Amino acid sequence: MNAAVVEGMCTVDTGALTRAADLLTSARRLLLVGNGGSAFVAQAAVLRSVSIGCPADAPADAVTQQITARLLGLGPEGVCVPIGSSGASAWTDYFWPALVLQRTDLVLQIGVRSFLFAEDENWGAVMADSGLACLPIFALYLLLQRQVLDAFVRSGLR
Structure with a gap:
């Protein structure tokens, strides 16, 4: 693992x-x-x-x-x-x-939110952190893309 x-x-x-x-x-x-x-x-x-x-x-x-x-x-x-x-x-x-x-301290949402409590709100860091947080879900979708699309086709949603 x-x-x-x-x-x-x-x-x-x-x-x-x-x-x-x-x-x-x-x-x-x-x-x-x-x-x-x-x-x-x-x-x-x-x-x-x-x-x-x-x-x-x-x-x-x-x-x-x-x-x-x-x-x-x-x-x-x-x-x-x-x-x-x-x-x-x-x-x-x-x-x-x-x-x-x-x-x-490992809760992602609290980490992202901590960028907004600084003296100057760092929106670039918030967006970068949020983008990185989406990468595992995006990678999972890429791995299962064929199955997801096949499920849509089988259910009649196109």
Whole structure:
């Protein structure tokens, strides 16, 4: 295995990740919370959850989310899952990586953001760091490009 992959795997708090996975797999009910552009993702997650037999709700607005959480009384068998997929969400950008990783200085989003807290905002460094962060995903796409395109063709999307 590549040394960088091994080092990256060592930073994951497997205990926290296992506990989160156990909570989700043993949940009898899910409350999925997504606002703005993330509400659609929460609705799609409800569809998947219900299709595998786990009751789930995804209220559309914050007030209904709070009322649903209180009225359902999720208890030990229910799990509330915040979903952030629409950009700069404090949950997905900072909290989740900091929760899963043992060392928060390795959280990429915090590193990129640190360039903006300097005396003079260094947008060149932010763009360079963000570009470098996209390289592994781009390399993975290049490796799997044929399979991705074949999947689109098989599904009828062209």
